[in-house]
Amino acid sequence: MTVKSKWQNRKTVVGSSQLELAERVKDHERRGWRKVGKGxxxxRVHKSEYIQVMEFGRLVNAN
Incomplete structure (x- = not known):
């Protein structure tokens, strides 16, 4: 029997602007993901990245 880590249910969503990140987060929320923490x-030297950590809600809430 293997032990599943809660970190397997998380991923990072990245956007090149706040608008692009908001659209990607909204798309993930429609598929059952939820936000973890703040964006x-x-x-970087040449550009900025906007990052949001997402967690798959159905698997996390089942525990």
Whole structure:
């Protein structure tokens, strides 16, 4: 018997702008994912990335 980690139910959604990230998060929420924490903006040398961690709600709520 294997033990499943809750981290297997998480993924990171990345967008090049806040608008693009919001659209991707909305699309994931329609498929059963939910937000974990607040969105983060990471400044790179040439561009910024907007990141949101998502967690699959159905698998997490089943525990």
């Amino acid at each position: 983060v903006e990471i400044h």
